[in-house]
Amino acid sequence: AQKVTQAQTEISVVEKEDVTLDCVYETRDTTYYLFWYKQPPSGELVFLIRRNSFDEQNEISGRYSWNFQKSTSSFNFTITASQVVDSAVYFCALNYGGSQGNLIFGKGTKLSVKP
């Protein structure tokens, strides 16, 4: 079965704190893609990153970084020096069945960054 679990329902931090959002996935496919999306209060879904199952290199983009570990089936997302504008719901997602397979989402983690 394909599944994405985001165990943290809500996280609240103070501005400038670092925060890590956890994502654990399940799939029997050997080829798959993992994603993170951001949904700010305005409601749109903003693509953040895509990772394929053959690329375990960690990635950093500004204050954002992602740690992909196949051994633990995890794809965690860290925001360094959080800002109020980072407040949003963050979704981890799994695309299985090849490049045109279906995307399944975790239930999301609501991040609140307080000034």
Place this chain on the structure above:
Amino acid sequence: IAGITQAPTSQILAAGRRMTLRCTQDMRHNAMYWYRQDLGLGLRLIHYSNTAGTTGKGEVPDGYSVSRANTDDFPLTLASAVPSQTSVYFCASSDPTTGGGYTFGSGTRLTVV
């Protein structure tokens, strides 16, 4: 601007009425999808279409139908709306050449009363 257009933005609908949510993309993506988003449940796939002329059922297809007459349009129809279909609906498309990256529309907020 390339992307996905959904209409209407929001709608209040009486139970039992028929409603079609529209979705149009101008990126020539083969695959398109409809998701519903509900609090605490994340986004769940309703129906999908891998290419024009084909459709498939997702996780929560009951009460919904779709058609894919051409590449650009993927309407979602509620034949007889019920209050449990109150949700935010997102249309998406994907380009397999980019490893399944999805582009989402801005959503339709539907309230069935």
